[in-house]
Amino acid sequence: MDPVTHALISATLDRAGLRRVSRNALAILVVSGTVADLDLLSYFGGANVYFHYHFALLHSILGSAIVALAVALAFYFSSRRAPLATAATRPPLRFAPVLLLCIIAAAVHVLFDCLGADGVQLFWPFRMRWFSLNLLPQIDPWILAALIVGIVLPALFRLVSEEIGERKKKKTVSKGAVAALLVIALYTGERGLLHQHAIETLMSFDYHGAAPLSAGAFPDSVSPFLWRGLVDTANTIEQIDVPLNSGEGFRASSSLTTYKPANSRALLAARRALLADQFLRYARFPFAETQAIPNGTLVTLRDLRFPPDSDSPENVRAVIELDGQLNIRSAEIDFASAVTTPRE
Numbered sequence: 613m614d615p616v617t618h619a620l621i622s623a624t625l626d627r628a629g630l631r632r633v634s635r636n637a638l639a640i641l642v643v644s645g646t647v648a649d650l651d652l653l654s655y656f657g658g659a660n661v662y663f664h665y666h667f668a669l670l671h672s673i674l675g676s677a678i679v680a681l682a683v684a685l686a687f688y689f690s691s692r693r694a695p696l697a698t699a700a701t702r703p704p705l706r707f708a709p710v711l712l713l714c715i716i717a718a719a720v721h722v723l724f725d726c727l728g729a730d731g732v733q734l735f736w737p738f739r740m741r742w743f744s745l746n747l748l749p750q751i752d753p754w755i756l757a758a759l760i761v762g763i764v765l766p767a768l769f770r771l772v773s774e775e776i777g778e779r780k781k782k783k784t785v786s787k788g789a790v791a792a793l794l795v796i797a798l799y800t801g802e803r804g805l806l807h808q809h810a811i812e813t814l815m816s817f818d819y820h821g822a823a824p825l826s827a828g829a830f831p832d833s834v835s836p837f838l839w840r841g842l843v844d845t846a847n848t849i850e851q852i853d854v855p856l857n858s859g860e861g862f863r864a865s866s867s868l869t870t871y872k873p874a875n876s877r878a879l880l881a882a883r884r885a886l887l888a889d890q891f892l893r894y895a896r897f898p899f900a901e902t903q904a905i906p907n908g909t910l911v912t913l914r915d916l917r918f919p920p921d922s923d924s925p926e927n928v929r930a931v932i933e934l935d936g937q938l939n940i941r942s943a944e945i946d947f948a949s950a951v952t953t954p955r956e
Contacts, residue, residue: 613724614751615649620759621724622646622717627763627789630716634709635702636687644683645717648676655925660945663894663928667725672736676722680714724748727800729830729917730926740893747803749833750924755796762792803836810839810854817864819843819850828896829854830917842897842916847872849897849916870899870916878902881938882911887945891915891930908941909934914948923949 622645626638634640648670654662669675684707691705725732731744748755765788810829817824822845832838837857843850852867873879879900882888892898895915903910911932918927927948933941 613728613748615646615652617751617756617759618646618649618721618724620756620763621720624759624762624789624792625717625720627786628793629785629790630713632785633713634705636691636705637713640683640687640710640713641717643687644680644714645721647679647683648718648721651675659928659947662925663945664890666925667730667742668733668736671722671725671732671734673722673734674738675736676718680711680718683718684711684714740890742894745804745807746828746830747800747807749831751833753834754799754836758792758795758799762786762788762795799836803831806836806856807831807839809856810841813854813856813862814841814843814852817862819845819848819864819867820869822846822848822850824850828917840919843867844897849899851916873900873902876902877938878909878911878934881934881940882913882932885930885932885940885943887930887943888913888932891928891945894928905933907936909938918948 619642622641623638625645626641630641631637651666651669651671654665654669657665670679687710688705688707691702722732722734726734726743727745727748728750729744729746729748730750731742733740734743735741763786807829811827814827814829815824824843824845826844828842829839830842832840835857837855839854839856841850841852841854843852849870849872850864850867851870852864854862879902882900883892891913895913895917897916899914899916901912901914903912911934913930913932915927915929918924925947928945929948930943930945932943935941
């Protein structure tokens with residue numbers, strides 16, 4: 613999920629009652645609820661760095677715990693450096709409530725990223741395993757709308773009330789913020805039901821005479837009723853949209869077929885690379901291509917979860933070069949949208 617949505621979720625949590633836990637709760641929640649996305653900066657280190665550290669370094673259980681502790685310590689010690697003149701009216705923050713807010717915000721951040729299609733490595737660096745429920749797109753306009761309405765409308769009503777002379781109220785629980793969180797919870801639950809329906813639909817049909825072995829449904833960025841479906845059969849991977857609110861119904865015959873490559877010595881040799889194993893743990897629908905190059909073979913591993921024209925930084929591929937004796941000459945990750953040429 614994008615950083616703006618994470619920031620709005622943190623602000624909504626503040627207005628839904630967490631502002632009572634500690635002074636400066638809004639700032640504490642927003643910082644601790646967004647700082648994990650600093651691992652986005654790994655993008656500038658190149659595809660290999662991004663692949664290994666994004667959604668891992670600060671999104672794992674260990675990373676989230678460190679984030680929560682570091683932010684709590686920063687706010688705690690910052691409040692203790694306040695001028696003596698303000699110490700009587702604004703005493704230093706208490707560490708335990710601040711840490712509690714940081715833990716809640718960091719955990720909610722990871723939870724929402726787990727609900728998405730990209731996933732997170734919860735057990736990094738001890739184990740490379742991706743967790744994702746494939747329910748929410750990277751940017752969900754419906755969640756953004758609910759958060760904005762839940763925050764902005766109550767604030768506007770409060771300003772109007774103050775303008776017409778009503779007494780300014782103390783900070784209380786915002787019904788709009790609570791309603792926004794409830795709407796998001798119900799919306800996410802409904803997306804879960806629709807996702808399950810999409811999977812069941814995909815598994816209910818044959819594809820050009822081939823029976824499905826497994827299926828995946830990935831969220832559209834706008835409509836919760838449209839999913840991008842992928843079906844694994846014995847010899848193919850089928851790509852097809854799953855419209856759950858269409859009067860035309862689902863037509864399995866319209867799937868786009870990608871044939872799996874036959875097993876070869878080059879593919880078996882490429883699988884020996886550590887990077888290949890790491891990529892196959894990441895990919896939901898891995899697909900391999902081989903290409904003859906001077907004095908060797910180039911093996912490219914892709915994840916068909918991403919459309920061919922996707923420029924998402926999550927759309928990476930593993931490129932493994934073998935020499936003439938099928939020994940691994942090099943292995944690297946690059947962004948699938950980048951134009952590459954075979955090595956000479």
